[in-house]
Amino acid sequence: MKTISNPPYLQVALDCVTSKEAMRLTLELPENENLLIEAGTPLIKAEGISIIQSIRDKKKDVYIIADLKTLDVGALEVNLAKKSTANAATVSGLASNSTIDSFVEACIAQEIDSIVDMMNCDEPVKILSSLKELPTIALLHRGIDMESDTEHAWNKVVHIKESFPDIKVAVAGGLLIDNVEPALEAGADIFIVGRAITASENVKKAATDFLEALRR
């Protein structure tokens, strides 16, 4: 079982909606132990969960995240992700506690990593505190409202790390090479980047530059 044991990582979100584009991006991304590939929610809804297996067929050893953003029937959706060879799957932090609990428990049973996506959640620490089992990863979005107030956003990383030292923290939202520094300093483990890489003319170079920025 692949694990998140050597942060920081770059997670490239395949934010397209066709298998063809997803395959192009997958093949253009560089081979790197610290590069994770995410099948975005619209991509999964458009093409079905088998898109994960298609990515796997192109990159046997890569760590793949199924961005399911599950809101209901947690265990059922984890089973879909596992069958498709995903290494991790996301549940929405907005789901009921019973859904998040069943999702995390199913991930533990199926030996894949669980990610609670805190998009639109006001109090991530409170949500994590209320769960039966902690997820592997908590995902924080720097919302549009916060884009002029990054300090506030990255403080949330510090709060989660202080409260739950074993949880890995992923960050998403408008990340550029020039602004990874404060998130790195706050202790973020995984940096999720979409368009800044996928819409780049040179996908491989854009990803490589990001990976280097994270290792600086």
Place this chain on the structure above:
Amino acid sequence: MKTISNPPYLQVALDCVTSKEAMRLTLELPENENLLIEAGTPLIKAEGISIIQSIRDKKKDVYIIADLKTLDVGALEVNLAKKSTANAATVSGLASNSTIDSFVEACIAQEIDSIVDMMNCDEPVKILSSLKELPTIALLHRGIDMESDTEHAWNKVVHIKESFPDIKVAVAGGLLIDNVEPALEAGADIFIVGRAITASENVKKAATDFLEALRR
């Protein structure tokens, strides 16, 4: 454009995860103007949005709901639903206002019905009040917590109808033929049923019995 103009309706949720099972259920359901077919969220994630077109190929004139439970990139997901010939699509009431607004606006532009799914939302009326444009349908779930307190649950139908007379209200959660009466009296327009029909030995009869109970 098909519309919800002659309630009450029965919405059968295809709560399976394979195309094969979805096709079996689709073919077994009776032909009836007041029967709507929902492609459930796990089914869409499992098989991709093209499952809607597959249902359409079997039942040319049926009203089909894409249960996307969208949390982000509202307009993008509406486009997927429209392309696949869906008549309506759902957005989660837990999404940000900007996501719900972009979803509803895209539905209006694409001429399909919009449904705000209030699962896990404490204050549906407040959410509806805060939107730029009202959705076609508000979907209320009778949560597990409420199953011994149905009066409370159906009061929410009355509250929405009083506040927004033009909105249609759909109800879901443990609906059985024997307990549709109070929801009908509260003014519910659409009754969503999953396992009570899809897990029945005689799908056609189970659906027909429900349709008759709604017309009683």
